[in-house]
Amino acid sequence: TQNCNALYAQAGGVTAVINSTAAGLIAAWRQQAPAGARLFGARDGIVGLLEERLVDLSALHEPELDMLGYSPSAALGTCRHVLQPEEHARLVAVLQRHRIGTVFYNGGGGAARACGDILAIAQAAGYPLNVVHVPKTIDNDIPDTDACPGFGSAAKYLATSLREASLDLAAMAGSSSKVFILETMGRYSGWLTAACGLAARHPGEGPHILLLPERPFDEERFLRRVRETVDRYGHCAVAASEGLTGANGELLHATGQRDAAGDRQLGGVAPWLAARVTARLGYKCHWSVADYLQRSARHLVSATDVAQARATGQAAVMIALAGERHFSPVIRRLADDPYRWDIVAAPLAVVTAPERRVPADFLTADGYQLSAAGRRYLAPLIVGEDYPPFRDGLPDYRIPAFTDISLSP
Amino acid sequence: TQNCNALYAQAGGVTAVINSTAAGLIAAWRQQAPAGARLFGARDGIVGLLEERLVDLSALHEPELDMLGYSPSAALGTCRHVLQPEEHARLVAVLQRHRIGTVFYNGGGGAARACGDILAIAQAAGYPLNVVHVPKTIDNDIPDTDACPGFGSAAKYLATSLREASLDLAAMAGSSSKVFILETMGRYSGWLTAACGLAARHPGEGPHILLLPERPFDEERFLRRVRETVDRYGHCAVAASEGLTGANGELLHATGQRDAAGDRQLGGVAPWLAARVTARLGYKCHWSVADYLQRSARHLVSATDVAQARATGQAAVMIALAGERHFSPVIRRLADDPYRWDIVAAPLAVVTAPERRVPADFLTADGYQLSAAGRRYLAPLIVGEDYPPFRDGLPDYRIPAFTDISLSP
Numbered sequence: 001t002q003n004c005n006a007l008y009a010q011a012g013g014v015t016a017v018i019n020s021t022a023a024g025l026i027a028a029w030r031q032q033a034p035a036g037a038r039l040f041g042a043r044d045g046i047v048g049l050l051e052e053r054l055v056d057l058s059a060l061h062e063p064e065l066d067m068l069g070y071s072p073s074a075a076l077g078t079c080r081h082v083l084q085p086e087e088h089a090r091l092v093a094v095l096q097r098h099r100i101g102t103v104f105y106n107g108g109g110g111a112a113r114a115c116g117d118i119l120a121i122a123q124a125a126g127y128p129l130n131v132v133h134v135p136k137t138i139d140n141d142i143p144d145t146d147a148c149p150g151f152g153s154a155a156k157y158l159a160t161s162l163r164e165a166s167l168d169l170a171a172m173a174g175s176s177s178k179v180f181i182l183e184t185m186g187r188y189s190g191w192l193t194a195a196c197g198l199a200a201r202h203p204g205e206g207p208h209i210l211l212l213p214e215r216p217f218d219e220e221r222f223l224r225r226v227r228e229t230v231d232r233y234g235h236c237a238v239a240a241s242e243g244l245t246g247a248n249g250e251l252l253h254a255t256g257q258r259d260a261a262g263d264r265q266l267g268g269v270a271p272w273l274a275a276r277v278t279a280r281l282g283y284k285c286h287w288s289v290a291d292y293l294q295r296s297a298r299h300l301v302s303a304t305d306v307a308q309a310r311a312t313g314q315a316a317v318m319i320a321l322a323g324e325r326h327f328s329p330v331i332r333r334l335a336d337d338p339y340r341w342d343i344v345a346a347p348l349a350v351v352t353a354p355e356r357r358v359p360a361d362f363l364t365a366d367g368y369q370l371s372a373a374g375r376r377y378l379a380p381l382i383v384g385e386d387y388p389p390f391r392d393g394l395p396d397y398r399i400p401a402f403t404d405i406s407l408s409p
Numbered sequence: 410t411q412n413c414n415a416l417y418a419q420a421g422g423v424t425a426v427i428n429s430t431a432a433g434l435i436a437a438w439r440q441q442a443p444a445g446a447r448l449f450g451a452r453d454g455i456v457g458l459l460e461e462r463l464v465d466l467s468a469l470h471e472p473e474l475d476m477l478g479y480s481p482s483a484a485l486g487t488c489r490h491v492l493q494p495e496e497h498a499r500l501v502a503v504l505q506r507h508r509i510g511t512v513f514y515n516g517g518g519g520a521a522r523a524c525g526d527i528l529a530i531a532q533a534a535g536y537p538l539n540v541v542h543v544p545k546t547i548d549n550d551i552p553d554t555d556a557c558p559g560f561g562s563a564a565k566y567l568a569t570s571l572r573e574a575s576l577d578l579a580a581m582a583g584s585s586s587k588v589f590i591l592e593t594m595g596r597y598s599g600w601l602t603a604a605c606g607l608a609a610r611h612p613g614e615g616p617h618i619l620l621l622p623e624r625p626f627d628e629e630r631f632l633r634r635v636r637e638t639v640d641r642y643g644h645c646a647v648a649a650s651e652g653l654t655g656a657n658g659e660l661l662h663a664t665g666q667r668d669a670a671g672d673r674q675l676g677g678v679a680p681w682l683a684a685r686v687t688a689r690l691g692y693k694c695h696w697s698v699a700d701y702l703q704r705s706a707r708h709l710v711s712a713t714d715v716a717q718a719r720a721t722g723q724a725a726v727m728i729a730l731a732g733e734r735h736f737s738p739v740i741r742r743l744a745d746d747p748y749r750w751d752i753v754a755a756p757l758a759v760v761t762a763p764e765r766r767v768p769a770d771f772l773t774a775d776g777y778q779l780s781a782a783g784r785r786y787l788a789p790l791i792v793g794e795d796y797p798p799f800r801d802g803l804p805d806y807r808i809p810a811f812t813d814i815s816l817s818p
Contacts, residue, residue: 014580016573044583073576079584160803164425164705167482167806171423174453175488180701199803265693271677284674288700292589296573299709302802382802393711393791394569394608397576 003101003128004034006320008057009042009049010074010136011107011114013185015150016157016298017309018136021106022076023069024313025134026057032321040098041402045079046105046114050087052094055402064400069310070388071397072298080110083117091118092125098405102130104316108137108148109355112328115348119326133328133348134316136309138295140191141355144346145330149312150295152305152381155195157297158184158239159382161290163199166206166237169286173235179226179277180206181238181287183270185294188243189357190214192294195378196239197370206237208368211273213243214358215367217252223280225368230283240273242266267291299395303384304339315343339380412510412537413443415729417466418451418458419483419545420516420523422594424559425566425707426718427545430515431485432478433722434543435466441730449507450811454488455514455523459496461503464811473809478719479797480806481707489519492526500527501534507814511539511729515722517546517557518764521737524757528735542737542757543725545718547704549600550764553755554739556790558721559704561714564604565791566706567593567648570699572608575615575646578695582644587692588635589615590647592679594703597652598766599623601703604787605648606779615646617777620682622652623767624776626661632689634777639692649682651675676700708804712793713748724752748789 008025010018029039039057042049055076060068068075083091095103103118105111115133122129135142140151162182169180184192190212197210208229211217229236243266244252253269267289274285308331315329327345334340362374370378388395417434419427438448448466451458464485469477477484492500504512512527514520524542531538544551549560571591578589593601599621606619617638620626638645652675653661662678676698683694717740724738736754743749771783779787797804 010580014577047584071576072573074580077579077583078581080581081584156802160708161702161706163803163806164481164707165701167480167808168423168701168705170486171419171483172487172489174486175456175490182702198801267695268680271680271698286676286700287698288702289680289696289698290702291695291697292574292577293570293591293697293699293702296577297570298573299569304802379801384802385796385799387794387796390794392607392788393565393713393793394572397572399576 003099004037005040005099006037006102006104007040007042007049007100008104008106009045010076010078011045011105011111012078012080012137013295014072014074014078015136015138015295016072016153016301017150017306018106019071019075020069020306020309021134021136021149021313023065024310025104025317026060027065028314028317030058032317040100040405041076044077045081046083047079047081048077049094050090052407054098054405056405059403060400067398068400070298071399072296075399078107083114083121088121091121092127095127095129101128102132102320104132104134106134106136108139108142112142119348130320130325131348132316132320134312135328135330138192139186139189141187141189141357143356146333146341147308147331147381149305149309151191152302153297154192154294155378156302156382157294157300158182158192158196158290159199160300162196162207162237162239165288166199169206169235169237176284177286178230178283179236179238179285181240181270181273181285183240183242183287183289186241186243187266188213189355190241191358193239193241194358194362194370194374195382198375198378198382204233207239208233208236209238210363210368210370211238211240211244212358212363212367213241213245216247217244219276223277226277227281238273240269242269244269298388298397301386302382303386304381306386308341311343319345336376336380339383412508413446414449414508415446415511415513416449416451416458416509417513417515418454419485419487420454420514420520421487421489421546422704423481423483423487424545424547424704425481425562425710426559426715427515428480428484429478429715429718430543430545430558430722432474433719434513434726435469436474437723437726439467441726449509449814450485453486454490455492456488456490457486458503459499461816463507463814465814468812469809476807477809479707480808481705484808492523492530497530500530501536504536504538510537511541513541513543513725515543515545517548517551521551528757539729539734540757541725541729543721544737544739547601548595548598550596550598550766552765555742555750556717556740558714558718560600561711561790562706563601563703564787565711566703566709567591567601567605567699568608568791569709571605571616571646571648574697575608578615578644578646585693586695587639588645588647588683588686588694590649590679590682590694590696592649592651592696592698595650595652596675597622598764599650600767602648602650603767603771603779603783604791607784607787607791613642616648617642617645618647619772619777619779620647620649620653621767621772621776622650622654625656626653628685632686635686636690647682649678651678653678707797707806710795711791712795713790715795717750720752728754745785745789748792
């Protein structure tokens with residue numbers, strides 16, 4: 001066909017495994033695409049596409065793809081750009097110039113919305129284009145996929161960290177800090193905080209309290225529970241979402257900064273909570289804001305998540321080459337235990353539906369603990385280890401040297 | 410001899426490998442001590458000793474010792490207690506009652522000072538006691554040992570995290586956050602921040618700026634360097650010590666809380682720095698305070714550190730049984746590359762010398778980077794991996810069920 005080439009780009013906040021999706025997608029393209037069909041990469045998402053900063057992904061070979069799959073962050077760079085009317089013609093011109101018939105955009109809710117915009121722009125221009133949203137986000141808030149690639153690894157990292165920090169807290173609670181608060185990302189959904197609940201094997205183990213945006217924060221009730229927990233177990237470990245809100249839906253804490261798409265930058269709820277606990281209950285507190293660490297910790301990923309990330313990239317190519325249009329490769333759960341899943345194509349429009357939040361029945365009635373249903377959903381997503389190679393004591397991450405596409409004038 | 414029993418206790422902030430020291434010490438005692446000589450453990454350090462909350466460590470068998478060595482935090486609990494005059498008689502009475510002739514106290518500077526106190530108290534009472542300070546601290550500030558067990562693992566964790574977060578930052582710096590700041594522990598010494606410098610393999614890689622307490626913080630100079638780094642590389646990753654001080658030696662940030670020994674609780678310098686960068690340079694910033702995570706991350710330890718922690722515990726017993734008195738088993742470096750070391754006895758008094766800080770020549774002249782000398786010292790300490798067993802996707806940490814000593818009335 002005329003536009004036999006494809007383009008792959010990455011969007012939004014990174015994950016520890018988005019490059020596994022890239023590696024799977026590139027490998028599948030190399031194996032399955034018609035002879036002569038090229039796969040381009042855009043640097044920095046659609047921003048690089050508009051600026052025609054393209055690289056040749058078809059040129060990557062197996063050792064480089066292996067290396068790519070072991071490196072966290074987004075190898076091509078990302079953006080949170082919203083396409084502006086004055087950019088529409090430029091977008092179509094670049095696609096046309098490189099004979100791009102398929103765009104694979106790998107990201108979360110922002111990328112899904114961008115996919116809708118790209119499709120509408122191409123259709124308005126009469127340019128034939130297949131738009132594929134390849135899901136990725138540690139927030140796990142994309143509907144219609146059992147889990148979002150990236151989430152399982154961040155969840156494993158946070159639950160592990162919470163278990164470790166809880167043991168730390170317990171060791172000195174008798175004469176020192178009695179409360180530890182771990183802040184998680186996840187924006188307006190509490191999936192990552194819920195996943196921290198997996199660290200508790202029995203009632204006395206941390207986390208003792210989960211604070212999700214899905215449940216409005218009630219300071220009196222929270223402080224009462226902290227005191228009860230300290231009285232009972234000697235200490236209290238808390239996991240709290242950055243997007244925690246009050247009774248009227250207002251954010252309890254935000255930095256005041258906004259990102260390129262206008263969304264508020266969150267972060268800082270843990271020190272805020274710690275200050276409340278110390279002021280009201282007199283307990284010495286420790287707190288941690290993991291921030292980027294939780295979404296780039298390739299040294300501690302879920303092998304299940306890695307497999308799903310890679311399979312999502314592979315499936316995107318195979319489903320597109322089979323003729324499906326305007327879709328998203330999503331994970332479908334076939335069984336909980338042992339966990340079985342496959343990948344199917346969901347229509348693009350559905351994936352741009354409102355963000356998915358933690359269902360009420362995944363938490364206990366008081367909202368402070370994971371329920372059996374929540375545990376059943378989350379448990380398989382963090383299973384398995386997949387360590388990167390180390391060199392001189394540190395993970396030997398290497399981003400391949402991509403070959404820039406030279407532009408003929 | 411009359412007082413053939415020994416006591417082991419843990420003090421201060423935990424590390425990821427202090428329980429390896431415990432496991433090594435217990436195993437050596439079981440193998441080497443005279444028949445009938447018992448090894449007790451005190452819960453919560455010398456607080457538990459005073460309260461006669463003792464357990465029987467001689468009863469632990471190999472599988473439990475293996476498990477112990479894989480678990481972070483301090484299995485027996487710790488404290489930061491300073492012995493008070495009214496407690497002296499009680500201390501001697503408890504030692505006498507259990508025929509304890511040797512005390513192994515496993516901790517940092519506070520434990521070293523406590524060892525001095527315990528020895529003085531015993532000598533004043535005419536009670537024959539051998540006092541052994543077994544070193545441990547992530548701060549690496551104990552003189553006379555090449556490295557402090559616990560430091561290498563925290564260093565590896567932080568350098569890994571910094572490398573991962575720097576890749577994250579680089580991926581979106583074009584259109585979003587340009588600066589990331591990772592706060593490290595270490596109190597008034599900058600060893601952990603210096604170790605973050607190991608993450609940079611070439612000038613463009615993070616961390617671009619190290620901020621240690623050993624160099625007074627100069628805001629103008631720092632901001633200038635941040636801007637230069639962003640201009641040059643597009644982003645800037647910073648590692649900053651919690652104990653950062655200004656030109657007059659004042660702490661830039663402290664929580665206002667104090668621990669049981671009266672020391673100030675630190676933490677919060679990263680958000681403070683981030684606010685300065687945003688206010689003065691206009692860059693969007695991200696920051697992380699790892700806090701407990703860095704000292705309890707048994708999932709990512711240095712195999713070198715684990716070996717040294719275990720060997721330190723074993724040597725404490727073997728040297729004591731050989732007749733040495735009032736000492737500390739310290740690590741002696743024999744060669745840098747390949748790293749070779751052994752353990753020797755240092756006199757107790759020397760170990761209670763002032764804390765060891767990062768030498769000037771371990772940093773570049775501007776103080777912002779690791780020098781070749783600094784790299785030579787630090788590099789071997791983080792080498793090697795030693796993963797704990799996982800179960801259901803999480804590290805399967807298990808603290809042995811210690812047998813309490815029943816007290817005959």
